[in-house]
Amino acid sequence: MASSDKHSTSNDGSSTSREEQSSQELKxxxxxxxxxxxxxxxxxxxxRWSLIAGxxxxxxxxxxxxxxxSRF
Incomplete structure (x- = not known):
C-alpha cells in the first residue's frame, strides 16, 4: 500500500503549479x-479593488x- 501512495503523489506539485500559472494567465x-x-x-x-471586482x-x-x- 505504501508504494501506491508514493506513486500517486510523485508529480502532483509540478503539474498543479503549471495549471495554476496557465489559468492565471488566461484569467x-x-x-x-x-x-x-x-x-x-x-x-x-x-x-478599492474589492468594490470594482464586485x-x-x-x-x-x-x-x-x-x-x-500591470497596465498603468
Whole structure:
C-alpha cells in the first residue's frame, strides 16, 4: 500500500503549479467592456479593488489589482 501512495503523489506539485500559472494567465485577459468598467470605477472609487471586482462577475479583487498595476 505504501508504494501506491508514493506513486500517486510523485508529480502532483509540478503539474498543479503549471495549471495554476496557465489559468492565471488566461484569467488576466480582460474584455474591452471589463477594461472600460475598471477604468471608470477606478476614477470613481480609486484603489478599492474589492468594490470594482464586485461589479465584474467572476473576477477577484486581486485579479483587478494585478491587471491595473500591470497596465498603468
Amino acid at each position: 488576466l485577459e480582460f474584455s474591452e467592456d471589463e477594461k472600460s468598467l475598471i477604468e471608470r470605477m477606478y476614477k470613481l472609487v480609486g484603489k 461589479r465584474i462577475p467572476g473576477r477577484s479583487a486581486d485579479e483587478i489589482k494585478e491587471y491595473w498595476t
